[in-house]
Amino acid sequence: MKSIFVSGGARIGVNAVIFQQVTIGSNTLSDAKRVGSPQIGDNCYIGAGAKIIGGIRIGNNVRIGANAVVYRDVPDNAVVVSGEQITMVREKPMDNRFYTYHGRYVYYDQGRWFPVTDKVVLANLTGGPVPLDPDLERTG
Template identity: 35%
Template sequence: MINIAKSSIIPDTVIIHDGVIIEENVVLHDYVVVYSGTIIKKGTEIFEHAVIGKIPRTSGVTAREIKPKFKETIIGEYSVLSPGVVIYAGTEIGSKNLLGDFCSIREDCKTGFGCIISRNVSVNYNTMIGSHTKIMDNSHITGNMIIGEHVFISVLVATTNDNNMGRKGYSEELVKGASIGNYTTIGAAANILPGVNIGENVIVGASALVTKDVPDKKVVMGIPAKIVRDVKEEECLKGEI
């Protein structure tokens, strides 16, 4: 059964599977595909060729097993999903998010309020992204990662979650992404290695290679990244969390 509010705009080219709820004043553009178990909240606009609620599949070559069942896929109210966005099953997109062209967010992820996930960003499975966080073009956010609120991640940032690079198979004890604290800024082309804990109000310089934990309010630069100074009080980002 499909439940679509009368005030929503759905072209004939859109494909909507059974078990979908679309609330008031939603606009879907041509060739959007919405899979079962999806809820699209009021006021959201989804542009051409986006795919929502996609069930992950494997050919049997992945170490990480795919769950047989997922929770609902939720697109928060007044969000905008640009052309070619792919949202996998079980992911929850917060209200007033902006998702750029061709970004991909895998299963069981969650974003907070007012996030920007920009063009060609890939967010892997089971990753949490806090409110008001911005992730810029062509960055990769690895699986099993936690990103706080008011974080800024610049372009071409790479994060990884497996120091064994697949040689020991998959387990959540071995495969763990970084955690990034509130109000932290990550410079362009930085590389953050698995399991690293980056504190609050940290500044990571462009092209830095972060190999170990970074305390709160530190500036790190270099390969490998080293603390070069404290973040000055006037440099600290502040606001409500």
């Protein structure tokens, strides 16, 4: 898991992407405002070196930038960047899937790998134009 620390009381939803040197830690100081462990929603993307500390809730479809320190609740569909926990909320959910190339582009979902068939996603991954293959359907 490449130096990822997850506190025993933390809860992480399905399809989370967590990069190296991330800490998801409890706060057990008796005089702290947010005692407890983080609760992280589904489809979250947590960048390298991020720190998520205390009894906070991270919503669904959230992106946390590299080296961000998160110590307050984050709503659904938000992006958190480093600094004084700057949070931007988007109306539309983001695609936080983990894509990789194994002879073809695939993504991980619910414990399985699936081929990428979305023309726009394939174009973004390859840096090329949208494929004209009529057999490819937009499946998300």
